[in-house]
Amino acid sequence: MIGAVLAGGRSKRFGGNKLLYRIDGKPLILHTIERLESANEIEEVVIVASPENAEKLKTFGYQVLVDELLVGPIGGIYTALGLGDAFVTAGDMPRIVPEFVDYIIKYFHKSRKAVCVPRWINGHIEPLHAAYSMGFLDIIEEQLALEEYMIKRAIEKANVCYLTIEKVPFEWRESFFNVNRKDDLRKLGIPEPLV
Ligand SMILES: Nc1nc2c(ncn2[C@@H]2O[C@H](COP(=O)(O)OP(=O)(O)OP(=O)(O)O)[C@@H](O)[C@H]2O)c(=O)[nH]1
Numbered sequence: 001m002i003g004a005v006l007a008g009g010r011s012k013r014f015g016g017n018k019l020l021y022r023i024d025g026k027p028l029i030l031h032t033i034e035r036l037e038s039a040n041e042i043e044e045v046v047i048v049a050s051p052e053n054a055e056k057l058k059t060f061g062y063q064v065l066v067d068e069l070l071v072g073p074i075g076g077i078y079t080a081l082g083l084g085d086a087f088v089t090a091g092d093m094p095r096i097v098p099e100f101v102d103y104i105i106k107y108f109h110k111s112r113k114a115v116c117v118p119r120w121i122n123g124h125i126e127p128l129h130a131a132y133s134m135g136f137l138d139i140i141e142e143q144l145a146l147e148e149y150m151i152k153r154a155i156e157k158a159n160v161c162y163l164t165i166e167k168v169p170f171e172w173r174e175s176f177f178n179v180n181r182k183d184d185l186r187k188l189g190i191p192e193p194l195v
């Protein structure tokens with residue numbers, strides 16, 4: 001399956017382009033990609049970028065798709081599904097657990113549902129760590145026509161398989177860790193920059 005890494009955001013909370021921020025000398029997005037591509041079920045990683053980020057991201061050697069919609073993750077998922085079924089993640093997830101990715105993809109193939117998404121017992125879902133089929137494109141198109149851009153709403157309309165997070169190994173939860181603010185770097189054991 002394709003692994004699609006979303007990279008069309010504006011890093012407003014972080015300030016600057018968080019995906020290019022170097023952690024141990026390597027841009028954040030490359031930490032994410034390397035974790036994702038080490039999952040056995042991932043055949044190829046593609047980056048779904050905003051037009052302004054595309055050129056720089058191409059230098060990393062992965063296929064870059066340009067998201068022309070820029071209406072949030074739903075537009076990135078839409079762009080990725082143009083290539084085929086995809087496991088979609090955010091670009092700011094440097095702690096992805098490859099075994100968890102494989103688990104979700106296998107469950108997705110077995111279930112034959114449009115989407116397979118992890119869900120907490122409280123009902124919260126993790127749509128940027130989920131498997132999507134091309135069959136989901138119709139629903140996204142409907143939502144775009146309605147100007148409804150919340151991916152959560154699109155998923156609610158689909159034939160979905162939910163994976164209860166509390167039922168899989170506790171360590172897999174680390175997979176959802178994502179960098180939103182400079183302060184989050186501390187959780188990676190990196191001192192927050194002084195400036
Ligand atoms: N392709 C694409 N990716 C997006 C879009 N909006 C957000 N993303 C990506 O989705 C992931 C999760 O989004 P956020 O954590 O909100 O990142 P962000 O939007 O850059 O950050 P904020 O501006 O602070 O919200 C990140 O990897 C973003 O780059 C979009 O419109 N298109």
Ligand SMILES: [Mg+2]
Nearest residue numbers: 009010011012
């Ligand atoms: Mg955002």
